[in-house]
Amino acid sequence: MNALNPASPAGDPAGATEIPTRLLVHALVRADGTVDADQLYTVxxxxxxxxxxxxxxxxxLVGEGRFIQEGRGRKATLRAVADVTGSLAPDAAYVRHAYRQDAGLAPWDGTWHLYAFAVPEALRTARDALREHLLHLGAAPVQSGLYVTANPVAELVRAFAARLGVLDTLTCLTTTDLRIGDTTEPRELAATLWPLEDIAARHTRLAAFAETRLDRLAHGPQPSDPERLTITVELAARFTTAMAPDPLLPPELLPPTWPGRRARRxxxxxxxxxxxxxxxxxTADLRLFALYADALHPADDV
Structure with a gap:
C-alpha cells in the first residue's frame, strides 16, 4: 500500500517510509484505550x-477481536480490547538500555556472552523460535548453533528456552578472549559479526527525519494538531525501523562516528x-508517549 507522507519535502534526506494502516491505528490509541475515528481518518x-x-x-481489527467499534464512520470510537501499543514499538526496557548506553551508564566490561544449542530435528519449531529469540536479543551467529552477544542476556535466553522445553539443549558461557579466525580486536570482531553499515544507515535516516521535524517544531510555522500526530506516527515508525535490528552494542565496540546516539537524541x-x-x-494523550516517558531520560533517576 502507498502510505507515504505527501507533505514530506522533495529531496527529504530522510527518505519516505511506508506505514501500514494497522500500525497507524495502534499508534493513535490514547491513554484510555480508545481511538477517535475522525482523528484516525484525518491523519x-x-x-x-x-x-x-x-x-x-x-x-x-474488529473482526480479530482486537478492537470494539462504537458508532459509525468518523463519529465512531474504537476501544482496544488489549494494549496493542507494544506491537508498534520496541520493548521499553530495550529502549531504556539504549539511552543508558548513550549516557555512559552501561559501560562494557569486555565480556562476550556465548550461547550454543543442539535442538533435535523433531523439535524444529522450538529450534527456530530459539534462534529467532537470540537474534531479537541482538545475538550474532558465529557458526551453526553458536551465537554471541556483548550484552548479558543469558537469563532471558534461558527463560525462553525453558518455555520452549529445550533448556537442556542450551549451553551458556562467557569469555574475554574471543577469536574468530585471526581476528581478536573487539571492534573488528563486532564489525565482522554484525551488519553495522546497514544498521548505521537506518540510524542516519532516522536522524535526518527527526532533525527536519525538530526544526519545524522549534522554529515554525507550527504544524496543526493533526500534522503533529502525523509526525508522531512517522517518528515512531522510523524509530522502530532503526532500532529493531540494532543489537545495542556498547560504544566500546562501535566506530567513533556511530550515528545511533545522535539519532536517539x-x-x-x-x-x-x-x-x-x-x-x-x-496535548496528544497517546499510550505511545507513556511507553517511552521514562525510557528516553534514563539519567534522571541516577
Missing part, C-alpha cells in the same frame, strides 16, 4: 491513505516537543 489522509484503506483495516528531543500542547492548546 491517515495526511499519510496518503484512503478512507477505504482505513475502513478495511478497522473491519479486520534527536528522537527524544522530538518526542519532548510533540508532548507539549499544540496550536489548539491540546
Amino acid at each position: 491517515a489522509a495526511l499519510l496518503g491513505m484512503t478512507d477505504q484503506q482505513v475502513r478495511l483495516c478497522v473491519r479486520r 534527536l528522537t527524544a528531543d522530538c518526542w519532548s516537543r510533540l508532548r507539549t500542547p499544540g496550536p489548539a492548546g491540546r
